[in-house]
Every structure is written in structure tokens, then in C-alpha cells.
Amino acid sequence: MKRSSSTERFQPITSENSNKGFEVAPDLYCYTIQIVNVIFYGKPGEEDWVLIDAGMPKSAEKIKEVAAARFSPNRPPKAIILTHAHFDHVGGLVDLLEEWKDVPVYAHERELPFITGQQNYPKPDSLVEGGMIAKLSFMFPTESIDIGGRAQPLPSDHSIPFMPGWKWIHTPGHSVGHISLFRESDQALIAGDAFVTVKQDSLYKVITQKIELNGPPRYLTPDWERAEQSVQTLGRLHPKLAITGHGVPVTDTHWLQNNLVKLIDHFKELAVPDHGKYVDE
Known part of the structure; x- marks a missing residue:
């Protein structure tokens, strides 16, 4: 397996919810490490x-610690879904x-x-409209990693291995192969970064985790047309209920659906930056 700056370069950014867990459903636990959620x-x-x-880079020990406390010590997962x-x-x-x-x-x-060492991501747009996190994004690594044959494509029938009742949905824009996960029985959504519940380009809001529904992080989203279509989907x-890659989980259905409608109806004003290389292109 090949490491890169994406696994080795620790990022000194955190939030007040770091090292906090949220029981979102009986079988869904969201845990925040620095500024990102692990589920x-x-x-x-x-x-x-x-x-x-x-x-985040250097978060493996904390992930193993939380897993051991929630499930069984020394019991690895059946799979990792990205x-x-x-x-x-x-x-x-x-x-x-x-x-x-x-x-x-x-x-x-x-x-x-x-994740197989074949391609790097586009560089972050640190000139994009937004707050301090956007300005600091030039430091964020975009190098691929290589986990070899451990990497597997999701099933073409949209099922998710070892997660019965769930389906994956292609939600590109933030990345070309971005997915979200949905369970129809309780209408639970794991959105990834298709939309988030914090204004991710603002350092103050990232630190305080003030809840508000936003589009994907601006500095790492190269395709805004597809990002809008994904939110509509x-x-x-x-x-x-929804767990997003950044920000607190939402279990208030009324708040979630109302704000999702608002984001869809005003996506260009609320999500798309006024300027930036991926907007200007």
C-alpha cells in the first residue's frame, strides 16, 4: 500500500465537536474527529x-478506539465504505x-x-469566495493513495455490502465518484459532502459547528452543475434524518426538509461561489 500526503500530513484544524459522538439511530453512530465525521x-x-x-490523516487510532468501545475489541469491520x-x-x-x-x-x-494510485484530485481553489478555511485550503493534500486490491467497486445494483436495506446513490460534483447512502425504511441519509450542515469555508463556523445547511465545501468542488443536480436528487x-461529512447530524425532519428545499431552490445563491477557478471555467 502506498501512503501519500493525504494520509501523512496532519492538519491542525479542529472544532468544538471533535471527539464527540452522536447516536443518530440505533445502528448509526456519528463520531467527529477534528472537522470531519466518521460513521x-x-x-x-x-x-x-x-x-x-x-x-483525517492520523485518525486511525481514534477510529479503532471508538470501534472497540462500541462493538467488540479487536473486531474489524466487515467492510469500509467511502x-x-x-x-x-x-x-x-x-x-x-x-x-x-x-x-x-x-x-x-x-x-x-x-485510492489505487492512478490519479490525483484537482488542487483546492484557495482563491474561491469564502472564509478563512477556503483561504487555507492550498495546504490541503490532493495526492492519491494506493490500497491495491483492497479497493473494490460498489455493486452495480446499488446495494451496499453488509448494509442490508441500504442503497448507494451517485452524487457527483464534489468529486466525480462521490456517493451518498440511503435507507428507505426510515429515510435515513448519509450524504457525505454532497451537502453539509456547517458553512465549511468559514473558520469560525467550523470551530463552533453552528448548524446551517450548505452545499459542498467550495474550495474542493470542481463541478457545480453536477453538485446542484446531486442535491436535487x-x-x-x-x-x-441526515449525517453529513461535516457538521452535526440532523434528526429534526421538519428542519432538514425545509432547509433542503431552500438549498435546492436557491442553490446558486447559497452554494455556488461568486468567483473561483471552477466557477469561472
Whole structure:
């Protein structure tokens, strides 16, 4: 396996919710590490569980600690599912896989080049309209990692391995192979970064985790047309609860659906920056 700056370059950014967990549903636990959420699927005490996303660089030990406390010590997940492979969602992946020897990693087929060493992401746009996090984004790594044969494409029938009742939905824009996860039985949504519940380009709001529904992080979103279409796709699901890659989970259905409609209706004003290289292109 090949490491890169996406797994090795620690980012000294945090929030007041760092090291806090949120019980979103009996089998959904959201845990914040610095400024990003890691999701544990499975009921407490169960031996079979799934990890969704792998956090910031150098976060593997904390992920293993939370997993051991929630499930069973020394019991690896059945699989790791990636919403996408930006550095803050795969930062702990290589370290985890070196200990969890036989655990497969599933991602959309268009995201596989970024975890098999074939392609790097576009550079962040630090000149994009936004707050201090956007200005600092030039420091964020975009190098691919290489986990070799551990990387597997998600099933073409949109099922999710070891997550019965869930389906994956292609929600590109923030990345070409970005996915979200949805369970129809309780209308639970794991949105990844298709939309987030914090203004991610603002340092103050990232630190304080003030809740507000926003489009994907501006500085790492190269395709705004597809990003808008993806939010529309998720809105048509009418989710009753949502976990996003950044910000606090939402279980207030009325707030979630109202704000999702507002974001869809005013996406260009609320989400798309007024200027930036991916907007200007």
C-alpha cells in the first residue's frame, strides 16, 4: 500500500465537536474527529459492523478506539465504505488496513483511481469566495493513495455490502465518484459532502459547528452543475434524518426538509461561489 500526503500530513484544524459522538439511530453512530465525521453502522455490542469513511490523516487510532468501545475489541469491520476519497475521508485508511488485514474497501468505480494510485484530485481553489478555511485550503493534500486490491467497486445494483436495506446513490460534483447512502425504511441519509450542515469555508463556523445547511465545501468542488443536480436528487428522497461529512447530524425532519428545499431552490445563491477557478471555467 502506498501512503501519500493525504494520509501523512496532519492538519491542525479542529472544532468544538471533535471527539464527540452522536447516536443518530440505533445502528448509526456519528463520531467527529477534528472537522470531519466518521460513521459506524451496527448496533452496540454487535460483532458485524461497517465503517463509513476514514477520517483525517492520523485518525486511525481514534477510529479503532471508538470501534472497540462500541462493538467488540479487536473486531474489524466487515467492510469500509467511502463516500469519496478526499484526504479528510481517507486520512486514516492505510493505517487501518495495515491492522485490519482482510477488510475490503468499497467506492464508486469513478473514485477508484484516487485510492489505487492512478490519479490525483484537482488542487483546492484557495482563491474561491469564502472564509478563512477556503483561504487555507492550498495546504490541503490532493495526492492519491494506493490500497491495491483492497479497493473494490460498489455493486452495480446499488446495494451496499453488509448494509442490508441500504442503497448507494451517485452524487457527483464534489468529486466525480462521490456517493451518498440511503435507507428507505426510515429515510435515513448519509450524504457525505454532497451537502453539509456547517458553512465549511468559514473558520469560525467550523470551530463552533453552528448548524446551517450548505452545499459542498467550495474550495474542493470542481463541478457545480453536477453538485446542484446531486442535491436535487437527494431532496427527492425526502430524508427524515441526515449525517453529513461535516457538521452535526440532523434528526429534526421538519428542519432538514425545509432547509433542503431552500438549498435546492436557491442553490446558486447559497452554494455556488461568486468567483473561483471552477466557477469561472
